[in-house]
């Protein structure tokens with residue numbers, strides 16, 4: 363294909379919140395809440411303690427970064443408490459998104475004047491409007507082009523990559539930022555023992571460009587594939603019509619206006635669906651597991667990644683073949699596979715082929731095969 367219309371990843375950027383919560387700190391806080399709840403509700407079904415051993419064994423997660431550690435751990439709040447910012451101030455999600463974008467622009471040595479579009483691809487939006495993407499566009503000093511928000515839960519970033527790649531393929535843009543600010547701590551029910559350990563906060567950015575303007579060191583996008591299949595097993599019923607339905611029960615221990623899931627069912631259904639999607643997409647591109655130097659998989663559960671990588675590669679993957687970041691980041695929704703790619707791609711050689719893959723709520727899944735150019 364003409365290099366004018368060939369999409370590549372020119373650079374990535376990452377913003378990691380400074381504060382981090384270990385499993386021990388998290389479990390201590392949850393258990394204090396459970397003890398308090400049990401003492402105050404002697405007639406209710408007692409809440410059972412959480413455990414560090416379970417969390418690590420079931421998920422592979424050891425710690426997670428968050429934007430407000432103190433309020434998440436405080437047994438009386440157990441949620442981030444962020445000052446509501448005025449309309450003249452940048453919103454927190456745009457702020458962390460801008461940090462990731464600036465890191466990506468700097469890595470590519472790209473002037474913002476040469477960027478045509480900003481896609482904010484994330485699983486939760488700061489507000490209904492104006493779009494975070496437009497706020498990020500303004501904060502970056504971009505006086506031209508366009509920006510919009512898109513939400514496909516955990517697969518938002520890979521759906522964003524395909525959208526940006528299609529703009530390059532069609533010639534409607536030459537340079538597109540795909541930014542994923544994920545403050546998942548805001549929609550995680552820290553009082554739910556089954557899921558209180560799952561998520562963390564972060565922001566990532568990808569600069570997707572036409573090969574003819576890309577820096578020498580870049581990753582060619584060989585092919586993108588997206589898939590959705592309706593499932594009730596991961597839900598978040600928070601939305602603007604909650605008010606019309608009669609209230610938002612943010613503080614109830616099992617509210618469905620926060621993240622809820624049937625984790626076992628998700629595990630069982632998503633592993634074969636995603637492994638097959640990768641194999642089928644690879645076949646269409648003439649690629650098999652043996653051709654893949656590295657997999658940058660969605661970071662939700664270490665066991666899921668072990669099984670998917672094994673089916674795709676045909677053997678148990680080493681940490682080098684399928685690197686983990688969820689041990690210190692937990693599940694950061696759409697950002698997970700991008701963090702893995704950002705942190706674990708510089709050592710690969712020109713000609714090496716790899717796969718970025720996301721999967722999650724919807725269900726939704728996306729695969730992006732890439733090859734290092736230089």
Ligand code: CO8
Pocket residue numbers: 411412413416417420421485486515516546547549550555556557559561596621623624625626628629662663666693695721722723724
């Ligand atoms: N401590 C101790 N024990 C526990 C705990 C705990 N915290 N939680 C559960 N247990 C117990 C259970 O009570 C159960 O006990 P028993 O056997 O006596 O009934 C036992 O442990 C086993 O429980 P589970 O069957 O639930 O445990 P699993 O082994 O299945 O592990 C996992 C649970 C880790 C959740 C696992 O099922 C998993 O990871 N599944 C995949 C989940 C996944 O990939 N989800 C993706 C969703 S993310 C997404 O799409 C993004 C959406 C947007 C996010 C933004 C908002 C936050």
